[in-house]
Amino acid sequence: MVIANISDIILDIVHKLDDKSVTDFIAQKGKELATGIDVNTVLSNGILFFVEKQEHQNLITSTVREIKHYVLAHQELIREKVKQESYSIIPKFIDDTLADKITNGIAKYFQEVETNVQHPLRREIEAKVIAFSSEIKNEEKWQKKLNQLKDYLLREDKVNDYAKDIWDAIKSTLVQELSSNDTVLKTYLRNNIATLSQNLKNNTALQYKIDCWVRAKAYHYLLRNTHKFGELISSTMENWQGKELSNKLELEVGKDLQFIRVNGTLVGGIVGLIIHAVSRFL
Numbered sequence: 310m311v312i313a314n315i316s317d318i319i320l321d322i323v324h325k326l327d328d329k330s331v332t333d334f335i336a337q338k339g340k341e342l343a344t345g346i347d348v349n350t351v352l353s354n355g356i357l358f359f360v361e362k363q364e365h366q367n368l369i370t371s372t373v374r375e376i377k378h379y380v381l382a383h384q385e386l387i388r389e390k391v392k393q394e395s396y397s398i399i400p401k402f403i404d405d406t407l408a409d410k411i412t413n414g415i416a417k418y419f420q421e422v423e424t425n426v427q428h429p430l431r432r433e434i435e436a437k438v439i440a441f442s443s444e445i446k447n448e449e450k451w452q453k454k455l456n457q458l459k460d461y462l463l464r465e466d467k468v469n470d471y472a473k474d475i476w477d478a479i480k481s482t483l484v485q486e487l488s489s490n491d492t493v494l495k496t497y498l499r500n501n502i503a504t505l506s507q508n509l510k511n512n513t514a515l516q517y518k519i520d521c522w523v524r525a526k527a528y529h530y531l532l533r534n535t536h537k538f539g540e541l542i543s544s545t546m547e548n549w550q551g552k553e554l555s556n557k558l559e560l561e562v563g564k565d566l567q568f569i570r571v572n573g574t575l576v577g578g579i580v581g582l583i584i585h586a587v588s589r590f591l
Contacts (some may be wrong), residue, residue: 314497334477335472339468339472348458353442356442360435363433380416381412384408391405
């Protein structure tokens with residue numbers, strides 16, 4: 310029931326949102342964020358992070374494996390190339406033997422690179438990648454190229470297209486997920502609400518934190534808006550007519566006023582009697 314109500318509320322909000330306003334907002338915020346990004350530094354740091362995590366080794370392994378397989382799978386092509394470059398007086402079996410040796414030699418070399426993480430070729434590739442990262446970060450030609458690319462990608466028409474695609478995808482996904490039963494989003498909401506409910510019920514530490522947070526926020530809000538309460542009371546009472554003010558006071562504090570009147574009468578009478586008695590004796 311709770312999930313259904315939440316879904317209905319979100320769907321109602323999504324359908325009532327103006328698509329153009331949302332798209333313009335996404336485009337504006339996206340452009341503001343992207344404009345302040347130093348592409349050279351981000352790209353350079355990304356490459357270094359890639360190397361530090363040794364992810365480049367996986368890429369090298371995959372690449373040399375594919376090269377090895379390609380060479381072995383195209384052995385006939387290598388034979389043809391060797392034959393084309395050979396002399397007509399050289400027997401075919403010699404050309405084939407030479408081609409096979411070339412093929413096997415290349416395959417063996419890349420097999421060594423594939424299996425040996427300390428292979429010199431791997432170290433050479435890593436050094437070149439690190440050097441390339443430094444070039445991207447420091448050389449003016451790369452700064453110019455990447456800034457031109459960023460300016461091209463951040464053209465107003467392209468940013469608006471990106472924003473529209475993003476909002477269309479988000480809206481479509483939300484509508485689809487919230488309109489159907491047992492979707493990933495509803496399951497996620499259901500699980501998290503159940504977890505939160507259990508925590509609020511059983512986790513005393515969480516209860517204490519929430520209570521403290523609510524009290525602190527309420528106290529802070531009251532202190533910050535103390536003058537507003539006085540202004541509210543003053544403006545409200547200024548709008549009351551005399552009779553209305555009298556009626557409201559009578560309604561709110563009538564019993565207290567009646568008590569004050571009775572007490573005043575009794576006290577006044579007693580004081581009068583005392584004064585009268587004293588004056589008679591004197």
